[in-house]
Amino acid sequence: MSFQSLSFLAFLALTAIACGLLRRRSALAGQAALGAACLIFYLSGGGWAAFAVLCAGCAVTALAARAVDRAEGAARRRAFAAGSLYHVAVLLAFKYTGFFTGGALSIGWAPLGLSFFTFQQLWLLREVYMGRFTLQSPWALALASFFFPTVTSGPILRPSAIFPQMASDAFLRPDWTDAAAGLYGICCGTAKKVLLADPLGAVVGSGWSDLASLSATDAWLVILGYTMQLYFDFSGYCDIAAGAARLLGVRLPLNFDSPYRSLSVGEFWKRWHMTLTTFLRENVYFPLGGSRRGAWRTYRNILIVYLVSGFWHGAGWTFLVWGALHGLAQIAERAWGSRRERLPGWLQWGLTFLFVNIAWVFFRAPSLGDALTLLTTAFTGGVSLPGAWLMQSVFERETAAVGLLVPTLESAWLAWGKMALLYGAACAAALLPARSAARRMEDFVPPPAWRTALLALAAGWAVLSFTGITTFIYSNF
Template identity: 40%
Template sequence: MFFNSYLFILIFLPTFLIAFYLAAKVLDNNGLFLITTAASLIFCASSGLTNAIFILGEIVVNYLFYIALKRNRSKHLLATFITLNVLFLGVFKYTDMAISLINAVLKTNYNILNIESPLGISFITFQQIAFLVYVYKNPDFSTNALSYSTFISFFPHVLSGPILYTEDFYSQCKEKIGKINWDNISSGLLLFSLGMAKKILLADVYGKMVNAGYDAIESLNTGSALFISIAYTLQIYFDFSGYCDMAMGVGKMININIPINFNSPYKAVTIDDFWDRWHMTLTRFLTRHVYIPLGGNRKGIVRTYINIMAVFLISGLWHGASLTFVMWGLVHGLAMIISRLFKKHISRIPKLITKALTFIFVNFAWIIFRAGSFSVMKQMVSAFLRPGLSLTTEVSSAFAKIGFIDINFGYNAALAIAFVIFGLILVFTTRNSLEITNKCKWSIKGAICATLLLIFCVLSFTGTTTYIYLRF
């Protein structure tokens, strides 16, 4: 993927920005939308032509749905279009899971099809569903094929979100998006650089230790298992929020504000607060399009808790075609219900304690998320019960480099623990990337610092790595 290679940094992104700003001198927004859509399709085609064809097909089909809704504002028509989008998503993501379940329950032996999901299918599907609902609820809204194609395919966010909101995107496009704003360019460059640093200098380093631990899971003890669980908690945050920072950074450079997806989630004082801060655009989507249509909290306490559980089960299943993801959603749903039930009692507990308990719960829930299967999850739980506090050799030896800097000084275990503590300090005490860059003004000094950080990250590429959420 371009986001994981020198090509994106050195060739694709600068070429796009130069072409975009040169074209902005003579073209209106429609012309810029055409250029952006073309760049997005090229970006997706870099990982396989079928990915670009899929996104283009999705755009064409759903734009035809939009035209049909404009001509006939029918709730049944809307339901049909939403169902078709969900079925399309289901065929790619859940066919193999369904076959596995049938084989397990009925003792059959149907072959797994190994269907490969197109990149970004989950995010694109949800965004198009939200768009169709918005069109239905706002009959005066109108758009054209060029702006819609940019809205769906915009390359910074298309692979792993955030999910764009229809009203936010189109309100921004009332102004010319190609107008040069040096403050936006400066903050966008810094956002992009911070996101890249999160991915390359933090998430990938934690990821190597996590992978080493899971590859030698039988040798883990209590100390190593705890270390690995915390390292994964840091990895998934820096990995996913790093991607979103990069997406916001590119958008900012061309005056499109992509919504924030993470607001320092590990600072949350309750599980409710965590879900107000983690993957915020998905939470907003599920609240708008699942929780509220099911009745929200308007139909009594029991129904409210059923609706909450439905949202989290759907969230778990959305993340992947595995029962472990469903279980992860289940435990978060139960935690949310318990938090609501004892809200008054929890509010009397010092925030420092509830913050610690929330982090501990989230950390151990990530074990279910990372395991991938119940057998691996069981092995990880067993490792916590295996006496021993030192890091295993497999885990400590995986901590050998930060970026391109070799840190293999013979004290790997101590350095690895220090690096995890450093990550915890970052997530608990520092501002998030958007807060850092919100008041960023153009300056030569700032641009140089952001560029140097970006260069360091580029030099630190050790090969193609993938973002965790590309799987979802």
């Protein structure tokens, strides 16, 4: 069930109402209603086979967590290792068999949300092993693992971020502030996805489908377009997920905090997909030794962390290169040290933003050769006016309406106008606000009337544009 659909909005409304009413009778009744809703949501998108795989994973986690709690010494370590290895093996089997066998063998499908599910189970097992968390019941584990706002694309939840909330009196009993913040997040996320991410995706798709026709100007529009598309796509998803969770009395952790305003790659990763960064730091970087064993081991650990991040995103060399680039960039920043901080702020930002744009090329590219082709065109191709053909499938209905109103308007000028508005709005929304929508939701204060009206207009436009909207990018990971 897609977040950007009328069926999801109706499903969410019915779920929130049913859970709230039944929660008044008893906590168990409200949780049962939520469990039924989570089951319906997952089966509508993942199917029974995928559901069975994740259920088996929940069972393994519950058994391993129980064994870790009861055992001591080597037996405790073996229980933790066995549970963790099971989850890693399932993830590798479904997502990476084709990569490791060169395409000779592949399962051909993977359960919806498997990557996020796996990291969440691993995090829980490590917290149990470290003595920071005790799993009270398999039912609570299943409810947290299949919580429908997060089950497909996260955020990745630390146990302390979800289980205490599920045991609190506020669970499934949102107040009016929660409801208002939830609606605000859903409206912001929907507008980001439908009005910015998907139109930018159409430009990017057109460019990647015909690399030979791109000029240097077109290549940079494609590169910048994907940078903005990916942010608004995943940030929009997280806003909707956070909004849906607030309607159920749950506050999800912040996952994005204006990452494109960062002055370094290290800062970028403190603002981009923050729950993934935290998971990798606590479950990969620290166990490797972190920065406690000298500079060279620190550099090695950083590189390993970002190779893992790249490989987690996708089974391909392009993702590994993307991860390696980010790891090497952070190593270079550490080696540069305080001398980098003496640069003007605008130059630090410019270097960071340029690097992030270039690295995203490998994240999007079908192959390393295509990535190098696009970058070669960007740096050596001819400069010209933007290709109007890139905007051909963007806001088609709106374009047709303008054409009827102003029949003498040339199609090229109309395309360039759309391009200027789209890229201008995307850059302004990503770079100017010091506080993201998710940050505003934390201590929500109703926005001024003019901003509320503008958001309502954007959300209404987005809802009217639901037909033909693409799926969220991160649901593929």
